[in-house]
Amino acid sequence: MRGLVAGLLTFLIFFTLQAAVLASVKVSRRALVLVGLWILCLPVYLAVYALLPEDAVFWPEPLAAPSDPVTLLSGSLLYLFLFMGNAQFVYMAESSVGVRALMELSSDPEKGLSLRELIQRYPNDRMLERRLRRLIHAGYLVEHEGWYETTLRGRLVAAVFARCKSILRIGPGG
DSSP states (O other): OHHHHHHHHHHHHHHHHHHHHHHHSOOSOHHHHHHHHHHHTHHHHHHHHHHSOOHHHHSOTTTSOSOHHHHHHHHHHHHHHHHHHHHHHHHHHHHOHHHHHHHHHHTSTTTOOOHHHHHHHSOHHHHHHHHHHHHHHTTSEEEETTEEEEOHHHHHHHHHHHHHHHHHTOOSOO
16 A cells, blocks of 8 residues: 555656646657656655555555565556556647547537538648647658658657557557
8 A cells, every 4th residue: 555655646746747847838848748757756756655654554464565565566556557647638638639629619519610610720731730740849750841751760650550550450540
């Protein structure tokens, strides 16, 4: 339990830092900031873990974790998985077309919007241009006078995702 509590408390500290940074600074490489903050909080996890009492103080012997390595590992895994879920949420909120459409439609829920009105509010060409700029900035693409080419890094990532989509039987598209 000690590790789980330490993992949860550390994630709450990470989340607070993330919210403060993203609210106060314009971030162009969000993944680097999120991973950097997560790594920065790893020593915090160890400190919180060290400050918490051992499981046997609160739990009967059968329920107490069998060893410090087990509790340390379980808490660090909780911290990792909470971080991964948070990152998915951040990217979904930032770039999901479905989320954007829901937000636009909820702006006037009684009237609704037609497809033409939705496209006027969020044109596909702007969305594609924004995503291409992010891929260039991240090093997955290079632009040559109006046409785009994948870098080695981009080809490797594309191959991994193509394989994953094939295994999961997910069709083409975003």
